[in-house]
Amino acid sequence: MQPFEDEQEAxxxxxxxxxxxxxxxxxxxxxxxxISGIVMTFLSEQATARNLILISLGILAINAGFQWQQGLKARALNHLYSAMIVVLLMMSYHMH
Structure with a gap:
């Protein structure tokens, strides 16, 4: 699930x-x-799981900004793409 080629940035x-x-x-x-959010999902703590996963995504987005600043643009874009997919899946799950 990496639409942006980041091998040249290795x-x-x-x-x-x-x-x-x-x-x-x-x-x-x-x-x-x-991981904590996933564990909480299995323990049927949906609200806590959602909050932990959203915190994880926020940290991921901040980290993508740091990577972008260091010139790792494809890697940063892949992280943001992954975060967007997770958010869309969470929204889809929440609507059902």
């Missing part, structure tokens, strides 16, 4: 991730919130 992304610790930390934090 070498640059390694350098960015090595020097910009906040980008890696935000990615880990976003993943932890997302």
């Amino acid at each position: 070498a640059q992304s390694e350098k960015v991730f090595a020097s910009q610790w906040h980008i890696v930390a935000l990615a880990v934090l976003s993943a932890l919130f997302c």
